Amino acid sequence: MNTVKKTATRALMYFVELFVIVLSVFPILWVMMSAFKTNGEILSDPLALPTAFSMDAFVYLFETYNFPLYFWNSLLAAGVSTLVSLLFYAMGAYVIAKFQFPGRQLLFILFTITLLVPGHSKTQPIFSLVTGLGLYDSIWGVTLVYLSAGMAMSIFVLKAGFMAIPKSLDEAAAIEGAGFVRTFWSINLPLAKSALATAGILMFLGNWNEYYFASLLTMSDSQRTLPIALAFFTSEFSYNYTNLFAALTVVILPGIILYAFAQEQVQASVAATGIKG
C-alpha cells in the first residue's frame, strides 16, 4: 500500500515537471522550427518538421528591415534607463538605509508603495509629459519613462543590501578621511553588489520587454524597439507565415540567450523580491 502511494506521488511529480517543460519550451521550439518551413508546409501540416533547411526568411528580414537598429534601440532604452535609475535608487536607498533624518520612514513608504500603482493608469499624464518635453516618437522619451519603472522594487532590495553592510566600515572610512560621496562610492557600492545585480537584472528584463509605453510613445520605424517591431510585422506579413515566424524568432532569441548566461542570477533575483512578503 505504502509503496503504491509512493509510486503514485512520484509519478505525479514527474508529470508536473514534464507538463511545465512542454508548456514552456514547446511553443518556442515550434516557432523556431516553423521559421524554416515554406508557407505551404506551414499550412498543410503545422506539426511536421521542415523538409529543407532554408534561411531565406532571415536573409529577407535582415535585408529589408533594420533589425540591428531595433536591437540597438531596445538595448539603448533598457540599458541606459537601468544604469541611470540604478544609480539614482542606490543613492536614495543608501541614505535611507544608513542615516537618520526627518522624513526617512515616510519617504521609504512612499517610494515602495508605488509598486501598487498600475502603470497603465498614468497613461495620459505620461503621454502628455513626454509630448510636452518634445520627446514623442523618440527612443529617449521611452528611456525617460523606463527610469520610473522599477522604483519600489529597487529601493526595497537596495535598502536591504546597504543595511547588511556593517556601519563600522563607514566609521573606519570616516577616520581615514573619506568624505560622504567617497564612502558611498568606494566602500558601500562595491559591497552591495548582489543587491545591485538583483535590482539591475529585474529592471533590465522589464524594460527590454516593455511594450505598452513604447507602442504609445513611438511611431516611426527608426525609433522602434524589438517588441514594437514585432507587432508591426504581424500586420505587414499577414499572409507570409514563414516571415512572421522568422521575425518572432529574431525578436525572442536575444532575451533567451541573455537568460541562458545569467540563468541562476535571474532566478535568484525573482525569488529575492518575494522576501518582502
Next chain:
Amino acid sequence: MKKTIPRPPRAKASRLQRANYKWIYLFLLPTVIVFAMFYVIPIAQVFVTSFTQWDGFNAPVFNGVRNYVNLFSSHSFLTALRNLFLWGLVAVFLHVGFGTLVAFVLFQRPRGWKFTRAVFMIPNVISAAAWAMIYRFIFNDDFGVLNGIIRIFDPDFSVQWFYKSPWAFWAVTFTWLFYAVIVTLIVLGDLLNIPTELTEAARIDGATGWQLIRCIQLPLCRGAIGTSIICSLTARISMYEQIALTTAGGPDYQTMSLPILLVNAITDYRYGYANAVGVLMFLIGLAVLYVVNRAFRMDESDY
C-alpha cells in the same frame, strides 16, 4: 510606589550626521524628482481630470461625476469589470495554485528539478507581446498547433479560438494561466527558508509527508502565497498585451480589460474618460493589497 524606568534616550542625529544633511537630501533628490514626475504629479492629474471632459487640446471642462456615470452604464466597462473578477478568481485559485504546486514538487527535488525551474522561467524572459503573438499562432485555425492536433482525430474540425464566443475568453486566459514561474520561485524561496529543525521536530512527532505539507510548510509560506496573489492580481488589473495583440477585446467585448478601454479612450481623445478608468484601476489595486494583506496576515512574522 511606582518605579520609573528610565527611558532610553531617543536616537538623535549625531553631529556627524547633521553635518551630512546636505548630502543626505542631495542623494535623495534624484529619486524624489522621479517620484514626483512619474507618480505624484501624474496621479494627481489623473484624479483631477477624471472629473472633466477633456480632449487634450482644449482646456478641460469640469463635468462632475459624468465620466463615472457613463462608465458604469456602459456595456464595455461592465464586461471589463466582470472579466477582471473572473480572471481574478482564475488567478488566485488556478494560477497561484499551479505555481504553488510546482514549487512543492520542485522542493522534493525530483530528478531534473533544476532544469524544470530554469526552463519554466523562459516564457517570462520573453516580451509579453511576443508571447501573445506566439499564442495567436498556436490557436490559429489554419496552421495552429492546437487545431493541428485535434484534426488528427477529427479532420473537419475548425474553431477560431480567439474570435469565437465563448472560446476567446478562455484562449486569452490560457496565455498566462500556467505560466506561474514567479509564484513558484517566491514560494520555493520561502520553503527553502523553513528552519530544518522545525521539519525534523515534526517528523520525530510522527508527521507524514502530507501532514508536513498541510500543517507546517503551507502555513509557513502563506506570506509568499500572499505576495504571489498580489502580484498576479495586479497583473490582471493591468493586462494589456495578451489582449491587444490577440483579440483586441472582442468578440463583443468578451475579453475587454480596463487598460484596453483606457487606450481606446485615449485614441478617441476622451482623456477625462480615460483617466476615470485610470482612477478605478488605481483604487482596485489598493483594495486588492488591503484585502490580501489582511487575509494572509502578511505583516506578522513567523520565526
